[in-house]
Amino acid sequence: MKSIHISLVALMSFTSLMAQTYITNTTIVDVENQKLIPNQTVTITDDLISNIQSNKKVKLPENAIIVDGTGKYLIPGLTDAHIHFFQNGGLYTRPDVIDLRDYSSYETEIELAKKDMEQKLLRYLKQGITNVIDVGANFNFLEQRNYIVKEDGLPSVFMTGPLLTTYQPKVYENLGNDKPFILTTTIEDGINGVRQQLPYKTDFIKIWYIAGADGLSVEASARKNLPIVKAIIDEAHKNNLKVAVHATQRITAQLAVENGADFLVHHIDDEILNDDFVKLMKKNKTIMIPTLIVSSGYNNTFAQTLSFSAHELQHADPYQLGSLLDLKHLSDTTLVNNYKNRSIAQSARNKTSDSIAMANTKILADAGVLLATGTDAGNIGTLHASSYLAELQAMQQSGMSTWQILTASTLNGAKILDKQHEFGTVSTGKKANLVLLNANPVENIDNIINIDRVINNGVVIEPEELLKDSPADLAQRQLNAYNLRDIDAFLEPYAEDVEIYIFPDQLRAKGKEAMRAMYTPMFANTPNLHCELVNRIVQGNTVIDQESVQVGSQVVEAIAVYHIEDGKIKKVYFIQ
Template sequence: MKTYFYLLCILCFLTSKIHAQTYIQNVTVVDVVNKKLVPNQTVVITKNLISEIKPINKIKVPQGANVIDGKGKFLMPGMTDAHVHFFQSGGLYTRPDALDLRKQVSYEKEIDWVHHNMEDFLLRYLKNGITSVIDAGASYNFLGLRDSFSKNTTLPSVYMTGPLITTYEPEVFKNLDKNEPFKLVASAEEAKKMVLEQLPYKPDFIKIWYIVMANPKEMEAAAKKYEPIIKTIIDEAHKNNLKVAVHATERITAQIAVQNGADFLVHDIEDEIVPDDFVKLLKSKKVVLSPTLTVMDNYYKTFAQKKNYSTYELENANPQTIGSIYDLKHLSGSSDSILVSAVKKRFNLPQIDISAAKKDSIRMVNLKKLSDGGVTIAAGTDAGNIATQHASSFIMELKAMKESGMNNWQVLESATISPAKIFNKENVSGSITKGKIADMVLLNSDPTESLDHLTQIEMVFKNGQSMLPSKIIKVTPEILVQQQLNGYNARNIDAFMDPYSEDVELYVFPGKLISKGKEAMKKSYSAMFEKMPDLHCEIKSRIINGNFIVDKESVSGMRKNGKVEATAIYEIKDNKISKVYFLP
């Protein structure tokens, strides 16, 4: 009897082990370490690890195992956005120090909204193949959220700092208690205390916002006055086994930070072309640099009301935050003079006397020089800043890096194995390697051929668990209606039509049919978008009732004089908008 029992236990163990394994057969592995494609491989996942990688004819798949057909597909490591901020939504109201619209939407309401939507942001990262994110400046409350979400092993890994220890703090962020994202430091003594204050919250690293308010001629002297503070923060963090990231966009501030032990520069240098000695310094110190090429341009274009999101971003960003960017078209108080003032306030600080275009050019040249010089580059977006959307902005950042002169392999490396080096995790993640964590993305096309292929995701693996992108985010009626509204305001016909069913019907309430079928609707609205370049719809109120959404709308740009006031009732069926009723 005992023998039978032991045999049964062994059989159950072996069976459970088989069922715990996943075999991805006949797939091409994207080897970001050796920069080569390895075809006809079988990759075995056991629990949360890559347990084997061999040619297809070298591995026999046991009966009952979970098998994924990888023929014609490409398996690459899960990506990492090495610079995000969850305390910022990416929407219009998230940085009142840059554009103060607190009269329209209170900052307290904005903070509350981002707290409640951090999980949505994480799911969007996952859907887009981003399995880890590095939050380079948060708050104590967000560190608490990080801890709660870490229990869900299917969500992206989050590495997060506490509040940024800063040499300059905007007034709007003061006195927010545990929601405060900045801590102003005035002395080395305070610097040490601020590092120690963060320790009970267990940050993954410490972040310094090294802001120097000086003109170029006085920059070096002014920057050196803060050096004792910078050194103290870094030394105290290192004593407590914490890496240090530094926001330093001038060559001299970055140099001072690195000379004093900084591990991670979260922006490219924008005030001058860096000298060879600077490149050698970063390489010798094994500093990782995240260039964040697109974030400033997103501010410029938003304030100029020239931000045009791609169809991909309109369909993949959080619809509320991306929708808020279009609010400038109708918000009271958003006159040209206020926008000009906002631009000056955000970008024309005393130390900045070069144009935005010039700074963009400098960043591009420096990235190419740093990359060619052997400095480790980690792709990061600075997502959360106004108009830089969480998750969906990553592909645009990667394309900008390529425009700087990096090749596709270098860009893929910057999005996978290089960010792992920030926390010395390159031996456990960041590549398709036996023994590493099974954070992976299965693509339908070759990413080394085109970076656009990174959006053609068949499946995402997080800690060995496979997920279809279409199943990661729950599609709600409000999401669908907001997505079509964003497409409408962007006059992007593909993004506008995506939420509608193939047999959609449009009515004048209660029952006068005016259009049937997606193609007919697309033809009608395409003509409208072409003829009406100033078309814009403002939602005055919204009622959500099960599968019905009722929007009270005010549409400008349709008539020469005045707005069109109307009510639209959207009916949702099978995750698509199936009927729309217009009440004049």
């Protein structure tokens, strides 16, 4: 997505706010005091909330821009407090976890991540996420961030540079300014690692506190590397930078907090937390980002047990989502089967870890420890923007209340970098980063995606205008749903009166219901059903896919020609 596209969207799709904007007769969701305030009118001047008062007291100027909030709920803009722009969320994004460079070069993946940054941000904004925190980037992304933040039509971006770590996977060596890690094996390395990031105006520092990779026990390894961790934290604080720490074991988390870590970017999944740890977190005012869904993204991808909600199938990057299903057809079956068997064998351990993480999230939330919502998006199986709802649902499954989740997703996200005076609540004087919902999110957290308008930097946005499906997007979305055997998601990109032909003119079916009758039994009864996209040609509103389709024990080679009209697939021709 090129910058010129952003400018066109800003000119054509956003409501100009040269005058004041009034959101009238709405219910404000007060996350700070955990209450609903009905019948309110919010005035926006430029990019700030300039006034909030009862609807009865407001006299609207004749030329005012008015957004009718009747029956709707106004929440602060959401924050995803843990993402990674250098990772795309698909199968090929972490060669240190599964090395598939024989199928797709990592250099190609890096270039795609840089090229796709603006489109990722539009996906976030479409979901009401007006602030993102990249908890581990690189020097190139820091430079890219510095000019992207000037775009009014995009979410705010806060970013660290490369992760400071005592362990670096070999695949990430020799990447220059694309490297996501700085190896710190001495105290001097740690201090220099902080100083290297200062010229790039990093928003904070991140430590990857990996214990046990050196062959020692977890605790022995953690204590061995503690002087380096402490030196990094001290140097960052000297330069007025907060420090985030990746620490998933209780001992690494405890040592990090004791030595000044400002926020922990993952849950703890190796033991149930005791009162002493909880008191430590509260005393030090350390924030935790649970990231409850990221491990399941890996496990379900490798075990080939993926399933997606209708929301993700419609709003995720369709190409990254589709890549997660590629294990069904990669030629290295030994590698694929090893990962599949390993993931299945680890399922019992994974369930235990997930249960501990859920229990610890509840313990911390109930004790009043500040929790912030973050997805760890960009990792394999955790897709940018569309995974946010699944994270909220996981937080609810842990026992957090909807108010706790809403606060974690707004105000607490702002508190991570001391931005709570700028955004995070619907309050006079704060930035007009808001989301107008069609239903009450306190009653049902799923209503967070039932969005009427997004207000970003005072600009009122129709979310559906932010990113429209291209013809190739529609073809890819129906292909993804086909491979997942999801009949409703499969039919969604098609027009109600779609026509299906055997080339050149043999009509096989007309209308969605006829397609439903044709494909439902196929999805239910066909073993080993999988379609591999071999090649794709896009010409205007026509998409031509060369496909290799596994049907039971047979492989069928086919050409599918999709004709798109008015944003839906209108006609399909199959050539066999």
